[in-house]
Amino acid sequence: MPQLSDIEALPETNGNRLAELRRRRRWNQQRLATESGYSLSAVKKFEQGLRSLDRADVILRFSKALDCHPTEITGQPYMPPGTDHDGQAAVAATAAVHRALLRHGRPTRPADAEVARVELPSLRQRVAEVNGLRHKAALARTAELLPQLLRDLQVAAEVSTGNDRRAAFDLLTSGYECAMQYLYKLGRTWDATLATERVLWSAEETEDPLRVIAAKWYDAGEFLAIGEHDEAGAIIDGALTDLGAVRGHGPEKTSLEGAFHLKAALNHARATDQRAADRHLKLAEEVAGELGEDRNDYQLQFGPTNVAIWSVTLPVEMGRGRDAVRQAERVRVPEQYAPERRTQYLIDVGRAHFYNGQPDDAYRAFMEAERLAPQQTRMHAGVKETVRVMRRTARRTPHDEFALRLGVA
Known part of the structure; x- marks a missing residue:
């Protein structure tokens, strides 16, 4: 469990980053208010962390005004706390996945043994396994398997012909999709964009119109x-x-x-x-x-x-918290539904409760999401910002240990 000393290395708030981006442009708060369309009072509250800067539309409005990427406000990618060993393992593999993505379209120069191992049924099973792990939000295990799988799929796509080639590119597309989702979960936006480009290019090679769409x-x-x-x-x-x-x-x-x-x-x-x-x-x-x-x-x-x-x-x-909470009361997500998707739903429910002025319910939803998918929840920009604001606007709560696991001061 994270120690109190971990707080010293915690990232800044979204509001602090917004203020720093404003100062770099030599703008005062009134100028940012004018350019973004928000009131001066709202800008001050965002920068002071008294108003949650977690909604995509709000972040996008500020990023357009400041001509910056949204992640410069959210602070992604994040590093997991020192005691989050699975999170560190998931992050450690991002460089290897990035290298595999860069190799797309380049000659693979496979060894004879690699060519001999090209068996589409086996590759199909491995792709299903890694995507299954992603759906379970098992990011560390996904990261362990992805680099070698992508290499083997690239070799298969290069050496196969005819229908086998199209099938190999279909599997490669699925592999790139898995890499893209894995990278997004870790806040590696630029690398995820690279993976998206590979998805588009490899899908074209399948000659399957639905796959391309x-x-x-x-x-x-x-x-x-x-x-x-x-x-x-x-x-x-x-x-x-x-x-x-x-x-x-x-x-x-x-x-x-x-x-x-x-x-x-x-x-x-x-x-x-x-x-x-x-x-x-x-x-x-x-x-x-x-x-x-x-x-x-x-x-x-x-x-x-x-x-x-x-x-x-x-x-x-x-930002319609009341409508979202009311709608959530009608939703029943089956237990067999993918943990990755159930986790995202619980995160949305938590944010809905926060917007609706129900912080305890928000915490409960976030912690249930963490139980299902620890790394996905802890690396989520919206969860971090929402919890940070809830802690800043309230006294010490029973949920402080959860905040520490998120890396939130």
Whole structure:
């Protein structure tokens, strides 16, 4: 368990970083208020840590005003506390994963033994294993397996021909998707963007139109993350148009359609367009009703359960705590649902309670998320900022040890 002495090495608050970015531009607080559209009083509270700077739309507004990347405000990536051995193991592998990503498209120069080991059924099993570990939020074990798996998949894609080559690239795409999600969970945004590019390129080589369209879900997410809502929207609209041109009406196509409507809803929510967000959520609900089951096509979870989860996520993104809490009371996430996704849902529920003025309920949701997925929860920017503000605006609480595990002063 982290010791009190760990506090000396804890990161600054989002508010402190915001103030430092402002000072670098030689702006006073009034100038930042004018450029961002917030009041002077709000800017002061954000910088003092008296108002939570955790919502994506708020961070994006400041990052656009200051012409910086959102992670310069959130402080990502984070280093796990010294006693979080699994977290340190997960972080330690990021360099090896980065090297594997850089090798994409380069000659693999495999040894004869590596070529002899190329067996697609075995590789398919290994890809399923590593993605299963990711869904379980077992980041340390995922990190242990990913670098060598990516190398073996790259060799397979290079030496295979015909249908085997297309199958190898399909597996490589899944491997890159796993790497992307793993890196995002650790706050390695730049490396995750590199992985997203590899997903797009390798998907094209599969010659599977649905696989290519699915990859655009992540491409849209890259622009959404930096507040380029028009570009993200254009990618989403293009993907939905492409889906309409694909022949047939199989469940994979239907699932992808629903997933893109959810992405569109998130894009509009972060752009503070509630009406458009609600419209796309409603369309996703209709698609989920047509589908009638939860699916995980192309690593994109979609179905009635995921739509219910997003019905909480979207009001959280817009700071509507009361609506999110009310909606959460109706949601029942099955125990067999992936811990990774259940954890994200619990984090959203915690933030909803915080916005609704229920700090004890927020702590309970966060600690349940930590029980399911310790590293995913402790490295989450929204959890860190929310807990930091709750501690700053309250006296010592029974939850201080949890805050220390997050690395929050």
